[in-house]
Amino acid sequence: MTATYPEARNYIGGEWIAGAASSDSVNPADGSVLGSWQPGSKALAEQAVARAKQAFETTGWSSSPRQRAAALYELADRLEEVKDELADLIVAENGKLKREAVGEIMGSISETRYYAGLARTVLGRTLETAPGNFSMMNREAAGVTAIIVPWNAPVTLLVRSLGPALAAGCTVVIKPAPQTPLIHALVMRCVDGCASLPKGVVNSVNENGIEVGEALVASEDIDVISFTGSSATGKRIMAGAAPTLKRLSLELGGKAPAVVFEDADLDQAVRELTAASLMMAGQICVAATRFLVAKPIEAAFTARVKAAFEAVRTGPGADPASQMGSLIDHANQKRVAQLVEQAGDEGQLILKGGAPNGPLAKGAFITPTLFSIDDVRSPLVQEELFGPIVSVETFEDEQEAVAKANATRYGLAASVFTQNLNRATRISRAIRAGTVWLNCHGRLFAEGETGGYRHSGLGRLHGVEGLNDFLETKHVYLEAGAV
Known part of the structure; x- marks a missing residue:
């Protein structure tokens, strides 16, 4: 346009x-x-x-x-x-x-x-x-x-x-x-x-x-x-x-974890988290950037998210068929592309994104990336990446889930997916973040305060x-x- x-x-x-x-x-x-x-x-x-x-x-x-x-x-x-x-x-x-x-x-x-x-x-x-x-x-x-x-x-x-x-x-x-x-x-x-x-x-x-x-x-x-x-x-x-x-x-800044327990509704979780991680091409501080998944369901969850990410159509915001727009400029496109390469070095690429060819080549577009990683000390886990690049990490129990959710210096937002109300209450209290969404992610409105813990x-x-x-x-x- x-x-x-x-x-x-x-x-x-x-x-x-x-x-x-x-x-x-x-x-x-x-x-x-x-x-x-x-x-x-x-x-x-x-x-x-x-x-x-x-x-x-x-x-x-x-x-x-x-x-x-x-x-x-x-x-x-x-x-x-x-x-x-x-x-x-x-x-x-x-x-x-x-x-x-x-x-x-x-x-x-x-x-x-x-x-x-x-x-x-x-x-x-x-x-x-x-x-x-x-x-x-x-x-x-x-x-x-x-x-x-x-x-x-x-x-x-x-x-x-x-x-x-x-x-x-x-x-x-x-x-x-x-x-x-x-x-x-x-x-x-x-x-x-x-x-x-x-x-x-x-x-x-x-x-x-x-x-x-x-x-x-x-x-x-x-x-x-x-x-x-x-x-x-x-x-x-x-x-x-x-x-x-x-x-x-x-x-x-934010580095919002989404904690997905084994009793979560996977269809709902994948739908919510695909939208929450790729809205504004991931250029939003409350975007879901870390998927923390219970080990028994990791394979099923990851396969569904990969398919959902692959199906996302990247394109101009004015095109009604587009499902994710461009990054803000070419400098950020180059920065995110370098992070994708780093994710391949430090973790395992599940879906590798990149700059598209053809009619979109002139724009600052980049397709989604999904990678798995075990080291919470990695800069890919610790730093705000501000793009459509998401990590998958696993946990054994509630204690480990909370520890990983709180493992970064950020505390702006998080989400928890479980059908157990008592668990949802426990985990939302334990996560140190200004907003914790339950079985959804990214709901913002004038009446509800937002803000961060820590950094x-x-x-x-x-x-x-x-x-x-x-x-x-x-x-x-x-x-x-x-x-």
């Missing part, structure tokens, strides 16, 4: 601001140029932070919950108006399937409306500590928030931070991913169309490097950073934010707790005197 889209510029104080020399945005499925975008700079980042701080300090935004709710409802309406155009653009610029793009948009609209409702229910509490002595615990906006957005779900992973930040009363500076600038620009045009949103409350600065991100992390005027991305980058942000003691909301991050997004990282608690004390 080729199309021409408006140039993506920086959005500061309600104005579209030019940046550095334009760069092209390319369709990863065929290499065609979709449009252009202008990177920002440290100076533009500082300008955006200043406008966000001014809006926080001089407007009534932080103390106007009904206005915040109205603005979020307006944003949801604007997103709904452009949902078809946005879906096509996500397919073109991100490479994912059309159904995945539509799901991302509809989830984002739902999330925006969810936080619009919560904006009017930010509650504190009051207690009388002695006769006539009152303590009022007020919940107030934390201040100016920087949101750093990844490329793999550029609308959802923006909205799930932007929604609670705005609902809490914060003002915002966004740094979008350089791989998906046109998608982000269309969302920002929706933001620009919200009449209830004061100018300067939401700002955005593009980047093709680290200059803008470093400026936001180091800024004395940024109070909160909400980042979704790799654990390695999250650690650098945490270190960079330490001198200014910023609040951090970090959803980082998978800090804080929670989605749900009521998603507001917490953007709020401060203030204790106001009054001695009114006893009557």
Whole structure:
């Protein structure tokens, strides 16, 4: 698919601001140029932070919950108006399937409306500590928030931070991913169309490097950073934010195990895990990447998964027949191809994926890989691979299953497949992950909190707790005197 889209510029104080020399945005499925975008700079980042701080300090935004709710409802309406155009653009610029793009948009609209409702229910509490002595615990906006957005779900992973930040009363500076600038620009045009949103409350600065991100992390005027991305980058942000003691909301890498017991419904498990491991071509932090299988059923399970993976049709996201889209770019295609070779060296290849020939050769496509491995210390088991490459590991009993599930430093998500409710309860409690799905994988929605243990991050997004990282608690004390 080729199309021409408006140039993506920086959005500061309600104005579209030019940046550095334009760069092209390319369709990863065929290499065609979709449009252009202008990177920002440290100076533009500082300008955006200043406008966000001014809006926080001089407007009534932080103390106007009904206005915040109205603005979020307006944003949801604007997103709904452009949902078809946005879906096509996500397919073109991100490479994912059309159904995945539509799901991302509809989830984002739902999330925006969810936080619009919560904006009017930010509650504190009051207690009388002695006769006539009152303590009022007020919940107030934390201040100016920087949101750093990844490329793999550029609308959802923006909205799930932007929604609670705005609902809490914060003002915002966004740094979008350089791989998906046109998608982000269309969302920002929706933001620009919200009449209830004061100018300067939401700002955005593009980047093709680290200059803008470093400026936001180091800024004395940024109070909160909400980042979704790799654990390695999250650690650098945490270190960079330490001198200014910023609040951090970090959803980082994942290495989600799927534990399949001998009493599992194999048809259901294979169906769920094929979809969960190959959605977005495996480029999602909650993807099922490790299949931990009870030894008595390993052969049957592996044979079924291999057949399911072989049947997956890789192709352009706009093609209704495609079942898995492209990777984000050729650099990642090359990276995953190297991992496939490593899997053959360190484990046993059950199904070897690779770059297809023919009409798909121009795109960043790679077919699924399935391999077995025994060494949990291998980097293939320990590291987030971020592609359609999945390991099969076996276990003897519950104790070994839990030990292997917890064997990496990640703890974002996991799933358990068993028909024994007591076992499901035991294992879900024992696995150290922020989300554990039972007999399914990958169910995400606005009402349910997500987040990680250990190296998978800090804080929670989605749900009521998603507001917490953007709020401060203030204790106001009054001695009114006893009557």
